[in-house]
């Protein structure tokens with residue numbers, strides 16, 4: 571039997587990264603931030619100045635990447651800050667439309683599924699990558715609240731940000747992600763939708779851990 575998966579999906583800046591990594595810690599599971607994989611490819615796409623699908627799919631299969639306690643490593647180079655930039659995020663949304671690249675990343679993502687279990691966050695975790703996930707959560711929040719959260723995050727890191735521009739970028743990205751032909755942004759039919767607009771991080775984490783424990787009878 572393969573290790574259990576909790577899939578957490580949702581639009582940009584819905585807080586899924588923070589939530590998913592905390593849920594993983596609480597239940598003692600591994601954690602996959604799939605967006606970071608797309609961001610890594612986006613970084614390479616910017617560095618090589620290419621959107622060539624074949625080239626990017628090949629890179630996706632070949633690159634040496636590692637996630638180490640919040641650090642993102644590419645061929646031993648720490649690119650943690652770089653992959654978090656809005657520039658790379660916007661490019662990630664473009665490269666994520668390429669079916670060949672998504673296909674090439676499937677195996678890499680599934681390799682993270684190891685005992686005792688995996689919490690995976692990202693667009694198509696519950697629909698495409700782990701359709702058999704035991705628990706699927708679709709995390710939402712209004713675009714205004716998401717833009718404000720992203721704004722605070724960037725300012726705290728000392729990165730210059732503009733709330734109106736962020737809000738506009740988020741709406742554009744939502745639209746692009748929802749309308750694309752492959753793996754569009756949408757809740758899996760069997761997912762539980764959680765609106766975090768009025769909830770704290772702790773409340774959201776507790777809800778998800780509660781659902782998980784409810785399913786497993788408190789084993790995890």
Ligand code: DC
Pocket residue numbers: 582583604605606608609659662663664666691692693694695743747
């Ligand atoms: O979640 P994020 O903002 O780090 O994701 C960056 C981009 O990658 C986002 O535009 C959606 C895309 N993405 C995707 O298509 N599929 C995933 N599993 C994860 C991210």
